[in-house]
Amino acid sequence: MESLQVIQDLAPLKHLLGFVIFSICPACCNGFLGACDTSDWFCTGNPELGTSASSCLGTDAPRPTAESQAVFQQFAVSMCIRTGFDIARVVDLLSKPQIDVCGGVPFRRCEHPPNSGAFGICMNNRLQVLTCVVNDDYVRLRQVEIERKLGPACDAVKEAWLGCSS
Structure with a gap:
């Protein structure tokens, strides 16, 4: 605009x-x-x-x-x-390294760029391919979903870092 x-x-x-x-x-x-x-x-x-x-x-x-x-x-x-x-x-929403680090696993903890200490969450941001999104707000959003039992059921192994338990 x-x-x-x-x-x-x-x-x-x-x-x-x-x-x-x-x-x-x-x-x-x-x-x-x-x-x-x-x-x-x-x-x-x-x-x-x-x-x-x-x-x-x-x-x-x-x-x-x-x-x-x-x-x-x-x-x-x-x-x-x-x-x-x-x-x-830098707008780099769909870089290959951001996609590859997720390995197709939603809500996995990811680091991007590699070895940077910048951690995020693997998710489909705005209906795009599963990618590593380094944004604390999205991590907190998933934590709230887990706490309130909203959204997709959490995986106790893959989402333990978010507070998911069996």
Whole structure:
């Protein structure tokens, strides 16, 4: 959404059920949806992702109508959602070493890069191939699933490191 500098008037949308702006979007930084802050990490661009830094809108640029502002306020929690991928210095979701270390075993403890001391969990991230994801939030998510007996049944051998027992 790098080219989304402004958002069209939302007044005609009378029965809007949801509104989401996910990831890097200039409208979140350039003053259209709030104060212009191009120093925020979310607005500085990411060459690895091909996004450029945001700049503030000019004084003659369109501004949201009162109706649009009401919609933005209503859906504020789902607007300008920041993700870890937005600040990633290297996006390498499907590297062969990340896949191979899992050996096809879901929820296995994995280390990537090898011998780095960075441990993660083997999982299907966003419906992709089983890969080593080094993210403590995903490890904790699986631990909570095990504690609450949610999701796939745990394997007491392969998931002992996550707190699974027989």
